[in-house]
Amino acid sequence: xxxxxxxxxxxxxxxxxxxxxxxxxxxxxxxxxxxxxxxxxxxxxxxxxxxxxxxxxxxxxxxxxxxxxxxxxxxxxxxxxxxxxxxxxxxxxxxxxxxxxxxxxxxxxxxxxxxxxxxxxxxxxxxxxxxxxxxxxxxxxxxxxxxxxxxxxxxxxxxxxxxxxxxxxxxxxxxxxxxxxxxxxxxxxxxxxxxxxxxxxxxxxxxxxxxxxxxxxxxxx
Amino acid sequence: xxxxxxxxxxxxxxxxxxxxxxxxxxxxxxxxxxxxxxxxxxxxxxxxxxxxxxxxxxxxxxxxxxxxxxxxxxxxxxxxxxxxxxxxxxxxxxxxxxxxxxxxxxxxxxxxxxxxxxxxxxxxxxxxxxxxxxxxxxxxxxxxxxxxxxxxxxxxxxxxxxxxxxxxxxxxxxxxxxxxxxxxxxxxxxxxxxxxxxxxxxxxxxxxxxxxxxxxxxxxxxxxxxxxxxxxxxxxxxxxxxxxxxxxxxxxxxxxxxxxxxxxxxxxxxxxxxxxxxxxxxxxxxxxxxxxxxxxxxxxxxxxxxxxxxxxxxxxxxxxxxxxxxxxxxxxxxxxxxxxxxxxx
Ligand code: B12
Numbered sequence: 001x002x003x004x005x006x007x008x009x010x011x012x013x014x015x016x017x018x019x020x021x022x023x024x025x026x027x028x029x030x031x032x033x034x035x036x037x038x039x040x041x042x043x044x045x046x047x048x049x050x051x052x053x054x055x056x057x058x059x060x061x062x063x064x065x066x067x068x069x070x071x072x073x074x075x076x077x078x079x080x081x082x083x084x085x086x087x088x089x090x091x092x093x094x095x096x097x098x099x100x101x102x103x104x105x106x107x108x109x110x111x112x113x114x115x116x117x118x119x120x121x122x123x124x125x126x127x128x129x130x131x132x133x134x135x136x137x138x139x140x141x142x143x144x145x146x147x148x149x150x151x152x153x154x155x156x157x158x159x160x161x162x163x164x165x166x167x168x169x170x171x172x173x174x175x176x177x178x179x180x181x182x183x184x185x186x187x188x189x190x191x192x193x194x195x196x197x198x199x200x201x202x203x204x205x206x207x208x209x210x211x212x213x214x215x216x217x218x219x220x221x
Numbered sequence: 222x223x224x225x226x227x228x229x230x231x232x233x234x235x236x237x238x239x240x241x242x243x244x245x246x247x248x249x250x251x252x253x254x255x256x257x258x259x260x261x262x263x264x265x266x267x268x269x270x271x272x273x274x275x276x277x278x279x280x281x282x283x284x285x286x287x288x289x290x291x292x293x294x295x296x297x298x299x300x301x302x303x304x305x306x307x308x309x310x311x312x313x314x315x316x317x318x319x320x321x322x323x324x325x326x327x328x329x330x331x332x333x334x335x336x337x338x339x340x341x342x343x344x345x346x347x348x349x350x351x352x353x354x355x356x357x358x359x360x361x362x363x364x365x366x367x368x369x370x371x372x373x374x375x376x377x378x379x380x381x382x383x384x385x386x387x388x389x390x391x392x393x394x395x396x397x398x399x400x401x402x403x404x405x406x407x408x409x410x411x412x413x414x415x416x417x418x419x420x421x422x423x424x425x426x427x428x429x430x431x432x433x434x435x436x437x438x439x440x441x442x443x444x445x446x447x448x449x450x451x452x453x454x455x456x457x458x459x460x461x462x463x464x465x466x467x468x469x470x471x472x473x474x475x476x477x478x479x480x481x482x483x484x485x486x487x488x489x490x491x492x493x494x495x496x497x498x499x500x501x502x503x504x505x506x507x508x509x510x511x512x513x514x515x516x517x518x519x520x521x522x523x524x525x526x527x528x529x530x531x532x533x534x535x536x537x538x539x540x541x542x543x544x545x546x547x548x549x550x551x552x553x554x555x556x557x558x559x560x561x562x563x564x565x566x
Contacts, residue, residue: 016384016430062428066380100306102314105377152507152542153309188483188507195511 002041005033010046014053014060016067018074025075035079039087043072043116050206065205066105069112076116091216092120094137095146096128097183098161101154106183109205110146110212117209119216130163137177143216146180146208147198155185156196165197178215182208225283225357226415233477233499235533241525241561244360244501244537245282245554248290249310253543254279260305263289266344273345274352280554285353287346287414288362295372296338297330298401308543318374321387324394327373329401333408343412350413361414363406365421366399367441368459373398383423383437395441402445410449418455418480419446424470425461425482434466439473451476458482460503460539467493480537487527491534501535502528504553509545514552521556529561536561 005028012021025038033042050068054060080087093114095107104126111121122140124132133145145164149155156162161181168174181198193201200215202208223231223239231238251272252262262268273285292303292313302314318324330336334343349359364372370379373394382391406417422428424438446454456463456470457480463470464485470476477498481490483505491500502524509517521536528534536557541550 016433018385059426061426061430063380063384063430063433067384070381070385100304100309102304102312103376105375105380108377151309151312152510153306153544157306157308185507188505189510192507 001031002033002037006042006045009042010049013046013068013071014050014064016063018067018071021071022075034084035082036084036087038079039076039116039118043075047072047113047116047206047209051210054204054206060204060206065109069109069116069205072116073112087118089120090118090213091144091220092122092140092142093144093146093212093216094122094124094133094140094142095148096124096133097126098147098149098154098157099127099129099159100157101149101151101160101183102126103148103150103183106150106205107146107148110148110182110202110208113205113209114212117213119209119213130159130167133164134167134171134173134177138173142177143219144178144180144212146182146212149181149183149185152185155181155183155192161196161198176219178219180208180212180215226355228283229358229416229535232533232535235496238563239565240558240563241529241532242283242535243554243557243561244284244535245280245541245550246284246286246538247276247280247541247550248286248288249308249543250541251276259307259311263311264341266341266346267348269341270345270348270352273349277353277357280550281558282554283357284416285349285357285359286362287342287349287359287409287412288418289342289345291362291364291420292372293338293342294364294369294405297333297336297405298327298373300373310540310543313372316374316378318370318378318394321390324390324397327394327397329397329404333404334411339408346409346412346414354413358415359413360416360418361409362418362420363402363409365419365424365442366395366402366445367423367438368421369398369401370394383429399441399444403448406445406449410453415453416455416478417453418457419476420457420459422459422461424456424466425458425463426465427461427463427482428458431465435469439469442470442474446474446476454478455480455501464490464493471497478535483539487524491528491531494533496531496533499533499535500528501537503537503539506538506541506545509549509553510542512549514549517549517552518556521553522560525557525560532563 009024114121137145178199181201186201200211202211228238228242252259254272290311295313299317303311304314305311455478456476462482462485480501487502494500
């Protein structure tokens with residue numbers, strides 16, 4: 001039964017039909033599916049299915065990424081308080097846009113996917129100074145700093161990822177904290193993430209979930 | 222030697238020319254050309270026109286731009302704050318739609334041409350026209366109704382409204398943006414712009430699903446372009462891919478020029494346009510920041526080989542990042558002139 005519900009939910013998400021997706025979840029709960037099952041057997045597998053569609057180049061659009069993240073985070077926000085015991089967090093991520101960059105959509109999509117994967121996300125918002133990324137990562141005991149940039153000059157500028165890397169180095173934090181980057185310029189230049197000193201990048205919000213949880217695992221025993 | 226306008230006309234009509242037209246979109250580089258900070262440079266239409274003319278003469282490409290930066294359109298609708306960087310384009314620094322009520326308050330100016338925020342662009346256009354009109358196509362950039370809200374409320378809130386409603390407000394905003402577009406395109410035409418780049422990332426199936434494209438994008442584009450027609454209009458999705466919709470756009474809108482994404486397959490794009498218009502192959506200019514001369518030449522060669530056979534092809538760039546070394550700009554252009562040459566019979 002769960003698989004059938006998952007398929008219905010996934011279809012609604014791919015169709016960008018939020019109301020339908022939420023209805024599928026509500027009906028499932030009424031039939032006795034637990035909140036835990038909703039998250040781990042419906043929402044998370046649906047994200048994984050989407051990753052598969054992307055890697056098979058079925059052409060998942062920005063609007064679909066946006067809606068998938070939106071719906072997933074709404075459902076998770078609704079389900080987690082109803083869990084029998086608080087879920088174990090996969091890890092903690094600090095996210096924001098680089099200094100001088102006021103484009104928040106990418107960050108929002110990535111955060112939504114991460115939350116659905118039980119990653120705790122602290123969103124520092126737009127135009128974040130490099131020092132602040134590091135300070136907040138320490139304050140929250142985060143494993144990953146995630147930086148989103150939409151333009152070339154904010155991606156590779158001196159107050160973006162490069163500076164964050166330098167600060168991590170200066171403070172001896174490189175073993176504890178990884179850096180992930182993303183946003184339009186990285187898609188146009190897949191090697192750019194190396195140039196700016198990041199550990200990884202992802203092409204879209206859904207794959208960002210996988211890449212970032214991978215980085216968390218690297219530093220979290 | 223032919224002029225840029227002759228090359229462009231030949232490419233559109235499929236007649237003979239010395240080479241394919243080559244468009245190189247240098248905007249922020251104008252400030253460097255004049256040795257000025259970007260903020261000072263963009264305050265003056267005279268300076269922008271001067272730099273555009275100088276850069277065209279220096280590099281020899283075929284177009285001139287009246288565009289300063291895209292955020293200017295938001296200024297026409299009341300935005301009063303731009304954020305400047307020292308080595309990149311200015312960005313809208315204030316969202317004029319912060320809450321739903323602001324949509325009802327949004328005012329489309331009656332007369333764009335007399336609007337203070339248009340004054341410098343108008344000056345720029347006049348100078349370009351006087352100095353190079355008829356010889357080099359003067360390009361203007363216009364944001365489609367469906368994309369304009371992203372400059373007014375941010376891409377995040379706009380996408381949310383587009384996908385989740387409320388639909389009545391969405392349509393009210395779109396109607397205002399479309400009215401604005403109609404006035405703007407008329408103002409640019411009246412001021413002498415030859416090429417009207419119609420920018421609409423929401424006309425790409427990278428951004429929205431096909432169903433949305435058919436049900437929303439196409440009708441709103443029809444509304445935008447209805448009164449003024451499609452003469453000189455270029456279909457461009459902000460560098461997002463659009464090969465999948467070329468046929469629908471030609472049938473429904475009749476646009477004659479297609480400025481592909483660097484990620485679109487050029488040969489396929491040309492096949493889809495199928496002689497009904499001009500196909501523009503566009504280089505991934507972000508790579509010019511660090512490609513070697515050999516890599517640049519190889520890429521230009523590959524692109525032109527895919528698009529040139531049979532003519533009706535143009536080589537172009539996106540919005541060239543400020544820090545591309547001058548040497549790389551020259552290497553790209555020289556390769557485009559060389560590989561784009563037509564053998565004289
Ligand atoms: C839509 C769009 C516009 C719209 C809306 C802009 C806006 N206000 O948001 C319009 C047409 C108005 C526009 C204008 C401009 N644009 Co524009 N635009 C685009 C376009 C088509 C999509 C950008 C977008 O919003 N994508 C949606 C977001 C969610 O996608 P994303 O950022 O890539 O995020 C995804 C992934 O990258 C990843 N991700 C994102 N962040 C992170 C973070 C981490 C840690 C990870 C792991 C992953 C990750 O997941 C996300 C979700 O799937 C791109 C080209 C393209 N095909 O991408 C150009 C593009 C971003 N624009 C560009 C430019 C230059 C501009 C202008 C500055 C032009 C100018 N000279 O004025 C203006 C600025 C306007 C302003 N703000 O004042 C350039 C930037 C490159 C450069 N040269 O610096 C691009 C790349 C186009 C190009 N190739 O030339 N633009």
